[in-house]
Amino acid sequence: MLRRTIIGLSKQLQTLSSNNVKQCRGIHRTVGVHADEGDDLKEKPVYPGSKQLEFVNQLNFLNPDNEPAIPVYRVMDRKGRIVKHQGASEDPNLDKDTVIKMYHDMTLLNTMDKILYDSQRQGRISFYMTNFGEEGTHIGSAAALTKNDWIFGQYREAGVLMWRGFPLEAFMDQCYGNSGDGGLGKQMPVHYGSKELNFVTISSTLATQMPQAAGAAYAIKRSGKDACVICYFGEGAASEGDAHAAFNFAATLNCPIIFFCRNNHFAISTPSTEQYKGDGIASRGSGYGMMTVRVDGNDVFATYNATKAAREICVKESRPVLIEAMTYRLGHHSTSDDSSAYRSVDEVSYWDKQDTPIARLRHYMVNKGWWSEETEQKWKNESRMRVVKAFEKAEAKKKPSPDLLFTDVYKEMEPHILKQQQAMKAHVMNYKEHYPLDKFEKWKD
């Protein structure tokens, strides 16, 4: 009798502990552990505001530490070899011209970055931010979109514009704030924008573009166009309240938008380990009810495939998708930052030597027989020449008329602003020698 009881007890204990293990495995399995069978309470929760609720009769906290990390989708390995999944590859099989354009744009951006970075060091432009290491996220995603799709960016997405055909000179004109700048010299360098290319002008304020992009996506959906919006942001910006608003609005209001997070591990000096405690940005997606995927951001084909599929979901199902592209910020945050103050040269060197999106795509092209040392050298020289030529042209241009300081505050110039414009002009004319008038275009009368 006693023995039987003990056996019975130990069985119960076993069941209990195995239940514990099951439940501790977390979110996905918890729903399987309901009230005991013998429980005569067949009640179901009826609380509004959540789907398919079940009761459990045992206290269990969901522990994110026990959750497996969301895996990183990739198509090719670090040597540019297409990897297989159950015997099949996910090579998008892009044609030679497209792949070469991808490579050209990534490397052209890289060359432009080097020259503009140096020009800032020489005091020729006031500020610059490079895209080193993240060229693959730009080109891979941009190539998967149509030109009708709208782009909202943060500031490190110049490759997207490059892909869409923004001329080198237009990049330079913006950085110089000269008379060729579509933005009329009003913003800091790298704050690009192009109406023609549906690339909404960058602003410095982090994450503000995110809920705006959701609103734009809503308007585009209502207009009936076959288009979506892509919104880029870094993992640091994802900590802003606007990111939360954006995800939530996009999901509840069924907006066709791709949220594309560049997780490059650093927000200036702050490593991502001090930015969040969860499983990156991707793990937040399902909390908002968004389709989500994490991709290898140094793999241009993985980025391409994910973005292309996301676009389909957006446009066909009118719902947002979150893509988190894992990458590494190879360069300094900006020209105002020396990243050696907070990270080791060895770490940077690892990424630079072992895994860059450019090298990976080059391997792929060489493997295909589409690229060689000779074509590489030829392209290097040509791209450098093109950048230098555009640079010199931009540098030679004058800055816009000082009059333009006052335009576009409102659509029409309001009387009080006109008055201030006239006062400024009169003042500057009186004190000509104290203002850099020779660098600016003349006032238009």
Place this chain on the structure above:
Amino acid sequence: MATITSKMLFSSKLFRVFGSKHSCHPLIAVRKAHFTYFPDTAKTEYGETSRMNLVQSLNSAMDIALGNDPTAVILGEDVAFGGVFRCTVGLKDKYGADRVFNSPLSEQGIVAFGIGLAVAGATAIAEIQFADYIFPAFDQITNEAAKFRYRTGNLFDCGKLTIRTPCGAVGHGALYHSQSPEAFFAHIAGMKVVIPRGPIQAKGLLLSCIREDNPCVMFEPKILYRSAIEEVPIGDYSIPLGKAEVLVEGSDVTMVGYGTQVHVLREVATMAKDTLGVSCEVIDLRTILPYDLDTIINSVVKTGRLIVSHEAPQTMGFAAEIATAVQEECFLNLEAPVQRVCGYDTPFAHVYEPFYLPDKWRLMEAVKKVTSF
């Protein structure tokens, strides 16, 4: 950031209990108002009129806007069922749930979503439930909406964005249901800031804001929502932004205000005439930014005395801007120092509201002061 308190105060259930039966919101018309409403008469060219309160006239404006412009949408917290103040009643049923829709409870999200709609070419009418809760959206308004056209070199703009929000004292709104934050927004180049004094004006100004190619904030004095009733044109009309209106002509003192305070000033003008024999000119500013300085200057050149009055706290309130500008432009005409009769430099406290407000007695004192200086 609408607080839990406000959610409790304005839940639909509560509204049904206190709202529809007595046809007024629980925050409104509970205690005797600190002003007497002076109804307006609509210009005859605006056509046929109907008796409307401020809520109904706003509803009528939005109805016209949605009817004329298929891109126009209304978003905000609780707007779909008609809004906690009933300003959007019936519009969802008439125009569809994709055009009049609830947003999640996030002011920064509402304004930003509205900016995005406008950037992509839609007309966006965003509602912030109380002006007190507009501050979470301050970054989106000041750094984004206001600067969109400027910083993009006019490549992009969000001119089709209008933000509506109830403001001002309401008798017992305390700290977070009473604020008048217009001065914060008057410092933002690129925004237009508008405050109506009654139903006719509200409809005409709101239609102007909605059609304006610049982002606008309209602060609506919520105490007038149901207490201000007049014959409002049922058709389409608009009132230009940036233009003040001389409501009462006078020769001794100029008094400038906006919103509810205009009605206080009108009563003071009558009292001053009757008891002091002083002739006051009353100007309704209507638009805070860009504001109509010329109309004020013309008046002060004539009267030589100026009193500016608003509910918002005095220090750095909009009266400071007007006083400085008038001092610059009318130095030789001024017979007395410019007086500011404003809220005190405290938060807006609950039980002390009668002592806080710049009421008619404080204004009478100011009239005495400028005329006996």
